[in-house]
Amino acid sequence: QVQLQESGPGLVKPSETLSLACSVSGGSISNYYWSWIRQPPGKGLEWIGYIYYTGNTNYNPSLKSRVTISVDTSKNQFSLKLSSVTAADTAMYYCARHIYSRSSGVYFDFWGQGILVTVSS
Amino acid sequence: DIQMTQSPSSLSASIGDRVTITCRASQSISTYLNWYQQKPGKAPKLLIYVASTLQSGVPSRFSGGGSGTDFTLTISSLQPEDFATYYCQQGFTTPNFFGQGTRLEIK
Numbered sequence: 001q002v003q004l005q006e007s008g009p010g011l012v013k014p015s016e017t018l019s020l021a022c023s024v025s026g027g028s029i030s031n032y033y034w035s036w037i038r039q040p041p042g043k044g045l046e047w048i049g050y051i052y053y054t055g056n057t058n059y060n061p062s063l064k065s066r067v068t069i070s071v072d073t074s075k076n077q078f079s080l081k082l083s084s085v086t087a088a089d090t091a092m093y094y095c096a097r098h099i100y101s102r103s104s105g106v107y108f109d110f111w112g113q114g115i116l117v118t119v120s121s
Numbered sequence: 122d123i124q125m126t127q128s129p130s131s132l133s134a135s136i137g138d139r140v141t142i143t144c145r146a147s148q149s150i151s152t153y154l155n156w157y158q159q160k161p162g163k164a165p166k167l168l169i170y171v172a173s174t175l176q177s178g179v180p181s182r183f184s185g186g187g188s189g190t191d192f193t194l195t196i197s198s199l200q201p202e203d204f205a206t207y208y209c210q211q212g213f214t215t216p217n218f219f220g221q222g223t224r225l226e227i228k
Binding site for chain 2: 044045050060061062094100104105106107108109113114
């Protein structure tokens with residue numbers, strides 16, 4: 001059973017960079033896509049972007065200018081950086097395994113428990 | 122971008138009821154539609170993918186249907202553990218937007 005675990009600071013100051021990592025256990029990060037998804041308190045889900053284990057990425061255009069997702073296959077983990085954060089970036093951040101195929105399209109089958117990141121001075 | 126609209130936004134129902142939630146895409150997405158269940162304080166859980174395929178371990182009282190732009194999630198007989206928020210998500214193209222959610226509450 002694949003398990004994902006987010007880690008990183010729970011508090012980030014405005015204008016700084018949010019940095020999170022997602023560790024994958026119970027399976028290899030190779031041969032899969034991996035996504036970051038966030039959820040502001042009391043609101044819906046927003047897909048941030050994905051990375052393939054080879055390093056190919058795709059980001060939500062609404063966040064593209066501020067987002068970087070990277071992968072470290074030797075550590076079986078991938079990471080998120082979101083720059084110039086504001087209070088609007090306060091959210092629960094989830095990492096998820098991103099399944100993609102021509103027959104299935106995209107869905108997210110395994111999720112981390114999430115990490116709450118608050119942007120505040 | 123493909124926008125997803127769920128209805129209703131909230132729903133009250135009783136144990137044993139049959140419940141249907143609707144999701145509409147702003148353009149055709151074939152059957153690339155997925156459903157998730159989220160309970161308070163927990164991560165979303167995949168229920169159904171490709172419109173009607175039940176994820177492993179999901180009870181058979183859950184079913185999905187539809188194609189093109191209109192989709193449904195049906196729970197045939199509500200159980201206490203089914204009270205949660207449900208989200209649809211289009212898997213046709215990035216950005217892979219989610220619907221706004223449907224909160225299912227106990228009547």
